[in-house]
Each structure stands twice: as structure tokens, then as C-alpha cells.
Amino acid sequence: DVKVTQSSRYLVKRTGEKVFLECVQDMDHENMFWYRQDPGLGLRLIYFSYDVKMKEKGDIPEGYSVSREKKERFSLILESASTNQTSMYLCASSPSLGWSYEQYFGPGTRLTVT
Amino acid sequence: QQPVQSPQAVILREGEDAVINCSSSKALYSVHWYRQKHGEAPVFLMILLKGGEQKGHDKISASFNEKKQQSSLYLTASQLSYSGTYFCGTPKPNNYGQNFVFGPGTRLSVLP
Numbered sequence: 001d002v003k004v005t006q007s008s009r010y011l012v013k014r015t016g017e018k019v020f021l022e023c024v025q026d027m028d029h030e031n032m033f034w035y036r037q038d039p040g041l042g043l044r045l046i047y048f049s050y051d052v053k054m055k056e057k058g059d060i061p062e063g064y065s066v067s068r069e070k071k072e073r074f075s076l077i078l079e080s081a082s083t084n085q086t087s088m089y090l091c092a093s094s095p096s097l098g099w100s101y102e103q104y105f106g107p108g109t110r111l112t113v114t
Numbered sequence: 115q116q117p118v119q120s121p122q123a124v125i126l127r128e129g130e131d132a133v134i135n136c137s138s139s140k141a142l143y144s145v146h147w148y149r150q151k152h153g154e155a156p157v158f159l160m161i162l163l164k165g166g167e168q169k170g171h172d173k174i175s176a177s178f179n180e181k182k183q184q185s186s187l188y189l190t191a192s193q194l195s196y197s198g199t200y201f202c203g204t205p206k207p208n209n210y211g212q213n214f215v216f217g218p219g220t221r222l223s224v225l226p
Contacts, residue, residue, distance in 0.1 A: 004155075033214070042116065042201055042216040043156070059213055090155065099144060099205035099214060100163055105155035 003027070004106035006091050012112045019078040021109050023091030032074035033058075033092040033103060034066060043090060049074055081113045115139060117202055119217040126192050126224050134220045136202030137184035143205055145178050145185040150219075151198040159187075159200075189222070197224045 007022035025032065031050050035043040035058075045058030047066040055066050063085060067075045074093075078085055088110050092103040117138045124132050136145060144163045148156040160169045165180025173190040189196055203216040 035216075040218055042218040043203075044216070045214050048214075056212060059215065099212075100161065102146070102158035102161060103148075103156075104158070107155050 004091055004093055004104050006089075006106040006109050008109050009107060010110050010112075012114065013078075013081050014114055015082060017081050017113075019081050019111065019113075021076040021078075021089055021091075021111070023074045023076070023106055024072055025074075025093040025104070026072065027093070027095070027104075028071065029093035029104075030071075030096050031094040031101075031103075032068065033094075034064075034074065034076045035090045035092065036060070037088040037090055037108070046076065081111075083113050085111065086113045087111060115206070116215050117142075117204055117217040119200075119202060119220045121220060122218075123221040124223070126222070128194060128224055128226055129191050132189045132192060132222060134187040134189075134200050134202075134222070135184060136186070136204075136217055137182075138204065140183070140206070142178070142180060142183050142185065145176070146203040147176055147185075147187050148201045148203065148216075149196075149198045150201065156201060192222075192224045194224050194226065197222055 004025045033048040034046045037043045049055045049068040065077045090108045091106040094101040094103045120135045146161050147159040150156040162178035168177045176187045178185045199219040199221045201216045201219045206215045
């Protein structure tokens with residue numbers, strides 16, 4: 001079974017702090033994704049990566065950056081956390097390039113910025 | 115633009131059927147369906163890649179009408195385990211290039 005793990009289930013940070021969210025997948029998947037999930041809005045794509053050191057902006061990249069130094073690991077970085085970044089963050093991976101493959105999601109990190 | 119899902123929420127008794135619709139004002143190239151139970155990660159159900167395609171397993175199936183820019187998810191003889199929020203998703207171009215967008219979700223509650 002594909003396993004996608006995220007470094008923390010719950011995280012509380014202060015406004016202005018730099019925040020790192022880590023995601024690791026164990027199935028040698030090419031694509032990795034970061035979403036945020038907010039009530040009534042569904043899941044919104046922040047960034048995705050189709051290869052090591054490659055990244056593409058999703059729908060809402062502002063205020064975020066990402067890093068993919070190894071194939072299995074994809075990090076989301078909030079350079080200066082703000083209260084409007086309080087949300088559930090979900091990482092996902094999929095086997096190959098393109099949008100014809102299912103995405104496997106991690107359990108999520110609930111981030112609260114105070 | 116985000117796909118539109120209807121209904122927003124539905125409550126069923128065990129054994130009843132439900133239909134969840136996903137539509138878009140722009141072309142749909144493929145449609146993904148996921149279910150998320152409360153407090154858990156979304157789980158993949160199925161992908162429809164071509165207009166006219168229909169898929170299903172167990173008592174959950176889906177259709178994709180490319181011309182009408184919509185997809186429907188059919189849940190027949192619903193079970194308690196079907197409760198959760200159902201999301202459709204589709205690839206969409208955006209200002210940066212490629213993107214993937216999910217609908218806002220349909221909350222399904224199955225009661226005994």
C-alpha cells in the first residue's frame with residue numbers, strides 16, 4: 001500500500017514564524033502535491049512537483065514556497081506565517097506525470113497560526 | 115474555476131440511493147472522485163478519462179458526459195460506510211500553467 005506521511009498532525013505557530021511542513025511518500029511516485037482544505041472551499045492546490053527540484057504553482061501559491069530535494073520528500077514552507085494560513089494542509093502523491101492517475105493523500109496537518 | 119457540486123448535503127437511510135453531480139462552466143478533460151470520512155484523508159474512488167465513460171465498483175458508479183461538462187456519482191443501496199464528503203476534481207489550466215481543482219464537496223450522511 002502507498003503510504004504518505006506528514007510530519008505533524010497538529011501544529012501551532014505564531015504570526016511571523018517560519019513554518020516547515022514535511023511530507024514523505026514511500027512508493028517512488030513522480031508527482032507530489034500540497035493542498036489546503038478549508039470548510040466550504042474543498043481542497044485547493046498550492047504547489048505541485050513532478051520531479052526532484054521541479055515545482056509548479058497551483059491555484060493559491062502566494063505566501064508559500066516548496067522544496068523537493070529528494071524524490072520521496074516534498075516540503076511546504078510558510079516564510080512568515082499569518083493567521084489566514086490557519087488551515088488543514090494535505091500532502092498527496094501520484095504515480096506518474098499527467099493528471100490521469102489517482103492521488104494518494106497523507107493524514108493532514110492542522111496548522112493554527114495565532 | 116472550481117467545479118460545482120450538487121447537492122451540498124444529503125441525508126439517506128440505509129438502502130436508499132443517491133446521486134451527486136459535478137459540473138463545470140468550462141471543458142472537463144477528466145474527472146476524479148474521492149471520498150473523505152470525518153477526520154481522515156481523502157480516498158480515491160475512480161477516474162473517468164473520456165466522455166461517455168462509465169465506471170463502477172461495488173455499488174458506487176460514475177458517468178462522465180463531456181459535452182454537458184458534467185459527471186455524476188451514483189451510490190445505490192447505500193451503506194453506513196458510505197457516509198462522508200465526496201469531492202470531484204479535474205485538471206484545469208490557470209495563470210501559472212497546469213492546475214488541479216476540486217469541487218467544494220457533497221456531504222453524505224447515511225442513517226440506520
